[in-house]
Amino acid sequence: xxxxxxxxxxxxxxxxxxxxxxxxxxxxxxxxxxxxxxxxxxxxxxxxxxxxxxxxxxxxxxxxxxxxxxxxxxxxxxxxxxxxxxxxxxxxxxxxxxxxxxxxxxxxxxxxxxxxxxxxxxxxxxxxxxxxxxxxxxxxxxxxxxxxxxxxxxxxxxxxxxxxxxxxxxxxxxxxxxxxxxxxxxxxxxxxxxxxxxxxxxxxxxxxxxxxxxxx
Amino acid sequence: xxxxxxxxxxxxxxxxxxxxxxxxxxxxxxxxxxxxxxxxxxxxxxxxxxxxxxxxxxxxxxxxxxxxxxxxxxxxxxxxxxxxxxxxxxxxxxxxxxxxxxxxxxxxxxxxxxxxxxxxxxxxxxxxxxxxxxxxxxxxxxxxxxxxxxxxxxxxxxxxxxxxxxxxxxxxxxxxxxxxxxxxxxxxxxxxxxxxxxxxxxxxxxxxxxxxxxxx
DNA sequence: ACCTGAACACCGTTCAAGT
DNA sequence: ACCTGAACACCGTTCAAGT
Numbered sequence: 001x002x003x004x005x006x007x008x009x010x011x012x013x014x015x016x017x018x019x020x021x022x023x024x025x026x027x028x029x030x031x032x033x034x035x036x037x038x039x040x041x042x043x044x045x046x047x048x049x050x051x052x053x054x055x056x057x058x059x060x061x062x063x064x065x066x067x068x069x070x071x072x073x074x075x076x077x078x079x080x081x082x083x084x085x086x087x088x089x090x091x092x093x094x095x096x097x098x099x100x101x102x103x104x105x106x107x108x109x110x111x112x113x114x115x116x117x118x119x120x121x122x123x124x125x126x127x128x129x130x131x132x133x134x135x136x137x138x139x140x141x142x143x144x145x146x147x148x149x150x151x152x153x154x155x156x157x158x159x160x161x162x163x164x165x166x167x168x169x170x171x172x173x174x175x176x177x178x179x180x181x182x183x184x185x186x187x188x189x190x191x192x193x194x195x196x197x198x199x200x201x202x203x204x205x206x207x208x209x210x211x212x213x214x215x216x
Numbered sequence: 217x218x219x220x221x222x223x224x225x226x227x228x229x230x231x232x233x234x235x236x237x238x239x240x241x242x243x244x245x246x247x248x249x250x251x252x253x254x255x256x257x258x259x260x261x262x263x264x265x266x267x268x269x270x271x272x273x274x275x276x277x278x279x280x281x282x283x284x285x286x287x288x289x290x291x292x293x294x295x296x297x298x299x300x301x302x303x304x305x306x307x308x309x310x311x312x313x314x315x316x317x318x319x320x321x322x323x324x325x326x327x328x329x330x331x332x333x334x335x336x337x338x339x340x341x342x343x344x345x346x347x348x349x350x351x352x353x354x355x356x357x358x359x360x361x362x363x364x365x366x367x368x369x370x371x372x373x374x375x376x377x378x379x380x381x382x383x384x385x386x387x388x389x390x391x392x393x394x395x396x397x398x399x400x401x402x403x404x405x406x407x408x409x410x411x412x413x414x415x416x417x418x419x420x421x422x423x424x425x426x427x428x429x430x431x432x
Numbered sequence: 433a434c435c436t437g438a439a440c441a442c443c444g445t446t447c448a449a450g451t
Numbered sequence: 452a453c454c455t456g457a458a459c460a461c462c463g464t465t466c467a468a469g470t
Binding site for chain 4: 251252253263264267272273
Binding site: 055056058059062104108109110111112113114116117118120121122124125127128134135137138139140141142143145146147148149150151153154157158159163164165166167168169173174177178179180181183184185186187188192195196199200203204206207208211 | 275324332333334336337338366393395402411416420427
């Protein structure tokens, strides 16, 4: 039987049902709109009931991050290492942008859960199996991670999503005072996200390939 | 005359005095600890007094971002373009890490104030004056920005600052289950931040140089 | 013009109590 | 074991009132 509004008392609460409802809420209204109280209303229960399944809001967010990471594609082992890295990078980006409003949290979250560290371990493994020494593997893994973090942040919540300043500068003022910015601004739009990502990733992969020839 | 605690009713409020006190509070206790109410207590006034100088907390944060950006070093115009880009990148990183606890906000903030767009315009100008067409300038500017965003985020609030999961995986478990991660983890520590940043930046600059030869 | 106090509509979380 | 209601210690912000 339906309660008021969207609240349905369909089934007993569970971690899965709570996590799914939380992600729906984030997808629809944004990360800032996720509160324990609103989530409970959506689930047709009291706020405090959720604490029987997640000890804190932080634990719930961890579970959401885990759920995303578990859905990331990892490349097959047989491919050349550059192709494996390329696919892993694309897989990360695709995964993170599956829930754009959650992406800013996902991307800055340290992956310290069993699922998270297993994911990192596999990608670092691509470098090590390619013949990089541990120092190069660690360094270059971080470098490509920096790029991926920035790319996902920009695509999910950057300029293309509108101004963030409380009193933004008008387009007219930019056209007048910032000729360089005005000239390149069209290429910051979502249509160019793919090409921008590809260009940066390929520069990095090319550089990694050159370095590998020296450390081997 | 001193009021209670750290609250001093020294002088009339001003945007500058409020912004300075806010940054001190962030530097000391973190971004999450900045609230209008605590800031007012620090300044020895009521919370609502601050609204006469900043229309909202968002406006205050914008002012803090502006203050940081205004302090970023920009390279001299006479240098070769690669050297200008190198110095601009280092200048951004140095500026952002001057207030590590503020960096996560700074880095994801769209620079839509007059000071912000002027800063972007100058850096984009380096690409355009180097002979890149507008599309390449826009694309490569974004690519290096991605890298800078990720680098600053990692250095200010990444793994080196401890686990973020509510129930982190132990080092022993990582050593047992994640041989690749365990092998490279030492290179994620702060001692290696400089080298990791240099390595990634130089790969990008090298790639930009190659591309310039084709678009020219 | 600048500052204040009370109030509103929110938060996450604790705790004792219900079933 | 699972859920609830009241309460605590917070938020940003509105509004009418003070000086």
